Amino acid sequence: MKRYSVFAIAREAMRQHAGWPRAWASPTPKAKYDVVIVGAGGHGLATAYYLGKNFGITNVAVIEKGWLGGGNTGRNTTIIRSNYLQDPSAAIYEKSRSLYETMSQDLNYNVMFSPRGVIMLAQTHHEVRGYQRTAHANALQGVKTEFISPARVKQLVPIMNIDGPRYPVLGGLWQARGGTARHDAVAWGYARACSDMGMDIIQQCEVTNVLTDGGKVTGVETSKGKILCDKLGGVVAGHSSALAEMAGFQLPMESVALQALVSEPIKPCMDVVVMANTVHGYMSQSDKGEMVIGGGTDGYNNYTQRGSFHHIEETVRALIETFPMISRLKMLRQWGGIVDVTGDRSPILTKTPVEGMFMNCGWGTGGFKAIPGSGWAMAELMANGHSPLTEEFSMNRFRAGKFIDESVAAGVAH
């Protein structure tokens, strides 16, 4: 792999940029791999990357039905934070956030991590108590957050109306090292690093069946033929139930559409990420100047990657009291992704009833921020059979009643 550097840019500038190699190869699949990962989104590629980097397992294929990073990895609002309430969540999300801090250097790929700070607004007294509790929990977990006053919120976000009659701002949970990153670059960076380690990234290759023998996984049937493997990782977000069905088990999960939108680009006006969970809206400003806005999920099962327009309307309506200036903005575009929502709204990183098959799913509405931590933990789970980060996220927790009661703490917005 040719390293990207200022010298490489200078060298290429001298020769009309003719010497840049392809960032990753597009090989034809081999007959057999040690590990096959289904899904070349952020989580799948990160899993493959840490299998190679941390465990030296590089005979790996990452199979993707569409194109690399074309699912939820390219359809989110790129928010990164780790201010969760429960210990298992804080552990994996903070691991993830800390990996984002050094990701660009680690991958030699600029993922534009921008730790600009994330505020979660407290707009009801219930939320004030809830976020104060989270701030205390975070202090014990070693996650740096603080509960800040309305005046401090106003200072951080001058465009905000903190005296709204219906939802006044009563404070906020502030994570100074939360922020955003360039979502596509995260997938591209991991793909390039995986390809460099000799892994095969196989795009436009749909898995049509999971092959098992005596309760043990032996490979997958795909649109490009049969690919055998010793271990199989399913990292397919909204399609996890479909993959599980091929392998003969069910997941405690439903797939629904989550939408987001951006406004027309405007001058810089807000340099932090703001989440307003009471009204179900969150907003940040992209480097291009667009206001990036997200809200809650649609209510019904859906695989179409598009949602109902009235949810967009509700999200924007909810934010207008707090951000009066956005009422004059035009919407530039809107999109939807299919998110996999579990019974307790927390992810599943687990062994499955099929020996040798693992699932990493259920990240629901908050997967982007978790990409490196999820990949790190999933790689450890697949290599060693267990990982301290995934113990609590087993699919068996629903039978045992050991839920990770995070949906209230996280609200709907992620």
Next chain:
Amino acid sequence: MLTLECPYCSIQADETELHAGGEAHLKRETVGSLDNDFEDYLFMRENPKGVHFERWRHVAGCGKWFHAARCTMTLEVFGTYSAQTLAPPKDLREKISTKRPGWTWRAFS
């Protein structure tokens, strides 16, 4: 905008008038049930890519719960029917079989 016919009011109701209630025809478990059965009832879901039977409530109308058969891949609505039943009506299942040969959904297909 998703539009479903409320089988009680017999009117076309917009999605904004309705509330989605998740998978239909779950077998309710109760005192004495096994943990596995409770897990199935409370958490395990078909979540099919295709034909889905689901509960809806006409919240801004008659307030009644009803069932709908819908395709999660195309959002096509095959039909709606009363909630006072344990399985989708036969004519609806036949209609779905015509449109989606080989569909599967528990024992109903």
